[in-house]
Amino acid sequence: xxxxxxxxxxxxxxxxxxxxxxxxxxxxxxxxxxxxxxxxxxxxxxxxxxxxxxxxxxxxxxxxxxxxxxxxxxxxxxxxxxxxxxxxxxxxxxxxxxxxxxxxxxxxxxxxxxxxxxxxxxxxxxxxxxxxxxxxxxxxxxxxxxxxxxxxxxxxxxxxxxxxxxxxxxxxxxxxxxxxxxxxxxxxxxxxxxxxxxxxxxxxxxxxxxxxxxxxxxxxxxxxxxxxxxxxxxxxxxxxxxxxxxxxxxxxxxxxxxxxxxxxxxxxxxxxxxxxxxxxxxxxxxxxxxxxxxxxxxxxxxxxxxxxxxxxxxxxxxxxxxxxxxxxxxxxxxxxxxxxxxxxxxxxxxxxxxxxxxxxxxxxxxxxxxxxxxxxxxxxxxx
Numbered sequence: 001x002x003x004x005x006x007x008x009x010x011x012x013x014x015x016x017x018x019x020x021x022x023x024x025x026x027x028x029x030x031x032x033x034x035x036x037x038x039x040x041x042x043x044x045x046x047x048x049x050x051x052x053x054x055x056x057x058x059x060x061x062x063x064x065x066x067x068x069x070x071x072x073x074x075x076x077x078x079x080x081x082x083x084x085x086x087x088x089x090x091x092x093x094x095x096x097x098x099x100x101x102x103x104x105x106x107x108x109x110x111x112x113x114x115x116x117x118x119x120x121x122x123x124x125x126x127x128x129x130x131x132x133x134x135x136x137x138x139x140x141x142x143x144x145x146x147x148x149x150x151x152x153x154x155x156x157x158x159x160x161x162x163x164x165x166x167x168x169x170x171x172x173x174x175x176x177x178x179x180x181x182x183x184x185x186x187x188x189x190x191x192x193x194x195x196x197x198x199x200x201x202x203x204x205x206x207x208x209x210x211x212x213x214x215x216x217x218x219x220x221x222x223x224x225x226x227x228x229x230x231x232x233x234x235x236x237x238x239x240x241x242x243x244x245x246x247x248x249x250x251x252x253x254x255x256x257x258x259x260x261x262x263x264x265x266x267x268x269x270x271x272x273x274x275x276x277x278x279x280x281x282x283x284x285x286x287x288x289x290x291x292x293x294x295x296x297x298x299x300x301x302x303x304x305x306x307x308x309x310x311x312x313x314x315x316x317x318x319x320x321x322x323x324x325x326x327x328x329x330x331x332x333x334x335x336x337x338x339x340x341x342x343x344x345x346x347x348x349x350x351x352x353x354x355x356x357x358x359x360x361x362x363x364x365x366x367x368x369x370x371x372x373x374x375x376x377x378x379x380x381x382x383x
Contacts, residue, residue: 002272005032005051005086005095005116007107010041012203013098013121013147016264018045020272023281028272032086034099034107037061043068050074053089055082083107088114094272096147097122100205101328102370105129109363112142119271121147123222127324129366130225144226145271150219151226152267153245153258158227160248160256169229170247170255171219172239173298174199176211179240183302189341191334199242199262208331212344213298217309218327221320224313231313236306238296243285261285304345308352318369319356325373326351333381351377 004021008014014035021028030049035042036057046054046069053075056065062078069076077085087095087107094117097108104122109129111118113136120126126133137144146152150171158166177196178189194211195204202210209215213236220234237247247257260266263282270277300307305327312319330347333339339347351373360369 001029002027002094003029003031003092004272005034005089005092005111006030006098007034007083007087007095007104008036008098008100008122009033009045010035010038011098011100012201012206013096013264013268017096017098017119017268017272018049020265020269021049024273024278027278031092032089032095034083034086036099036103039065039068046074047072053077053082053086055079055086057083080106084110087111088116092116094119096268096271097125098147100203102128102324105366105370106363109133109136112136112140112144115140115142117143117145119145119147119268123148123151123218124324126222126225127218128321128370129360129363130221130320132361132363132366134225143274145274146222146226147264147267147271148219148222149260149262149264149267150246151223152270154223154227154248156258156270157246157248157256160254161250163228165250165252166229166233167249167251168233168235169223169227170249171216171223171234171236172242172244172246172295173213173216173236174210174242175238175240175296175298176213178211179238186302186342187340191337194334194341198240200264204335205328205331208334208344209327212305212341213303214305214309214327214331214344214348216298217305218324220306220309221313221323231310236298238298239294240296241291241293243290243293259285305348308345308348312352312356315356317356318358318360318365319352321360321366321369322351322356322373323348325370326377329374329377329381339381347377347380350380 030051032053034055039061059078095111096119098121105128108125242262244257312323326348330344360366
């Protein structure tokens, strides 16, 4: 029996994780759950899985949650203290880090320091503090298992050879909803159209990131730290069908890939059961029914977020933290109709020019850089 805490349990990754756990009640047990503000859904999950502890991020939602869980005996701790408690809960073997954005960095770091294995869906953790996170994981003997379908595919495909035999990592990208939309139409893109992803069902923030290709940019940075690869050995290819989730090219010319349906429950099951493989309860690919598979080069002029991510990775220090924070503020502003789709990369580039220089090696430096960038980006948008 593997004991699990799920950070961000009411979001897309969290719900898929609980769906997987529900199918294997003899293998996995939920001890902790956290959510930001959806007290009703969190209460439903808690009543079903009976964890020891739940956290609601917004303290004003605590009374609602207490009322909904009255008589269950489940402990409730609100706010950052509760999130830390869920992440470091005694007897938990693994946390699923499914919190969206930079908010997932600190609890994931705390879980690693507490010796918990991590199923990592929060790519921002490695974008913000890649060197620190990887060093801390090694120090505490913690396994970092990637939930993102692309990195999960690389994790599997890298088993075909040794690290020194890898020529390059190839991350696949669906291309998002605007792959074939002319660039001159980008100023008229609305949040509604940007949220209509062609292949994946995801939360709003990551869906917008997919539309700008920033999601792939963040994944480049994540892959560099997770697999100890320099930027020049990481490439992106557009693959609209989302069947091949990523590839590894070896020095002998072999291409090893992982294929599967566009269903996040598959990489989640891989992480939860690792190093075993459990029988999959979900329909596999039917090869004879597949549509033709396409692979296209990305247009970095049309999607400048990809270029900005490479620049941040090359620069190091504060740059990846600034990239991520500025992107989160810009995406939120776009969803709130305070700025346009084409302004997202402009805001990020502006922030990188002004704030990317310097070190961000410690938790304090990382968090201060994140806060400073968010304040500056918010001020820029308001002006």
